[in-house]
Amino acid sequence: MTAIQSRFERGGAAHSLPPTATARIERLRGERMLVPHTLLLAEPRGFCAGVVRAIDALDRLLASEPPPIYAFHEIVHNRYVVDRFRSRGAIFVNSIAEVPEGARIVLSAHGVAPAVVEQARQRRLRIVDATCPLVTKVHLETRKAARDGFEILLVGHRGHDEIVGTAGEAPARTTVLETPDEVAALPRRAGPVFVVTQTTLSVDDTAKTISAIRDRYPDAQVRNDICYATTNRQAAVRAIAERADLVLVVGSPNSSNTVRLREVAASAGKPAYRVDGLEEIDPAWYEGVGVVGLTAGASVPDALLEPIIADLRARGVTRVEPVVVASETMEFNPPVELDAGGGR
Numbered sequence: 001m002t003a004i005q006s007r008f009e010r011g012g013a014a015h016s017l018p019p020t021a022t023a024r025i026e027r028l029r030g031e032r033m034l035v036p037h038t039l040l041l042a043e044p045r046g047f048c049a050g051v052v053r054a055i056d057a058l059d060r061l062l063a064s065e066p067p068p069i070y071a072f073h074e075i076v077h078n079r080y081v082v083d084r085f086r087s088r089g090a091i092f093v094n095s096i097a098e099v100p101e102g103a104r105i106v107l108s109a110h111g112v113a114p115a116v117v118e119q120a121r122q123r124r125l126r127i128v129d130a131t132c133p134l135v136t137k138v139h140l141e142t143r144k145a146a147r148d149g150f151e152i153l154l155v156g157h158r159g160h161d162e163i164v165g166t167a168g169e170a171p172a173r174t175t176v177l178e179t180p181d182e183v184a185a186l187p188r189r190a191g192p193v194f195v196v197t198q199t200t201l202s203v204d205d206t207a208k209t210i211s212a213i214r215d216r217y218p219d220a221q222v223r224n225d226i227c228y229a230t231t232n233r234q235a236a237v238r239a240i241a242e243r244a245d246l247v248l249v250v251g252s253p254n255s256s257n258t259v260r261l262r263e264v265a266a267s268a269g270k271p272a273y274r275v276d277g278l279e280e281i282d283p284a285w286y287e288g289v290g291v292v293g294l295t296a297g298a299s300v301p302d303a304l305l306e307p308i309i310a311d312l313r314a315r316g317v318t319r320v321e322p323v324v325v326a327s328e329t330m331e332f333n334p335p336v337e338l339d340a341g342g343g344r
């Protein structure tokens with residue numbers, strides 16, 4: 001476990017079951033109604049290497065430089081992580097114009113369009129680029145393909161920070177596609193077609209969209225850029241959903257990979273809920289449920305799962321079983337600007 005992971009994971013709040021919940025469990029037991037007895041923990045879940053790198057960068061800056069430190073967009077899409085940084089002096093902005101000239105700014109893990117970097121340079125901002133290297137790879141692929149004369153089809157969610165950033169590499173040549181249905185509406189193209197994807201998409205849905213693109217443009221060059229962390233977390237939630245009566249996915253609503261995890265669990269035919277933390281769980285969800293599955297999006301510290309696990313134990317869970325589909329060893333070097341000890 002990295003230092004930044006352990007710092008976030010120490011933050012778990014102590015939790016005790018409210019008297020009304022205890023009374024409800026006793027009532028359910030008295031009525032011989034099923035209460036949770038087993039918890040399946042998806043592995044891997046939570047922090048990925050790109051998130052660790054981004055929050056470590058902001059953490060190091062806040063520890064070594066006077067506040068405020070600016071961050072362009074949420075450093076990662078998690079309310080808890082962002083609020084903790086805000087309390088330490090980080091200021092999150094959606095426009096470079098909001099940042100005073102010469103200030104320190106961190107670019108989020110989702111990446112930004114080249115125009116944003118240019119704007120930041122013009123304001124003489126000292127940039128630390130915390131874009132996940134796997135997102136940077138998609139930017140480089142897109143830039144090169146545009147230079148080589150391809151039309152770019154970018155599969156992803158319109159308006160998501162990552163898609164806005166990637167499309168910004170070649171805005172005049174890029175078309176964003178969300179669903180297979182949209183492929184049918186595309187014009188026949190004379191020139192070559194290059195396909196890239198958002199890193200955090202549903203593996204199954206993206207396969208359908210890519211298949212539709214291949215049908216329409218048989219010569220298209222296709223890069224499926226869904227990252228290892230997204231792929232592994234979806235495989236793990238699928239594995240727990242097959243055995244659970246209910247699946248809980250921890251993460252914020254603007255976290256693409258978190259939202260996809262809930263969809264994958266739901267597509268296995270199980271009730272599945274996304275929550276930011278324990279406080280959003282409705283105890284009524286547990287009625288008649290014996291096996292609960294639990295996972296978390298790639299921007300979620302394990303600290304947020306601890307109170308949920310403690311709560312489930314208090315409700316009757318006696319067996320906690322990790323369901324492991326992959327082990328992850330990926331680590332990324334810190335942003336070069338940090339190693340160099342300054343901005344660029």
Ligand code: SF4
Binds near residue numbers: 048049109135229
């Ligand atoms: S989810 Fe994938 S692409 Fe996004 S930050 Fe994590 S490793 Fe990088």
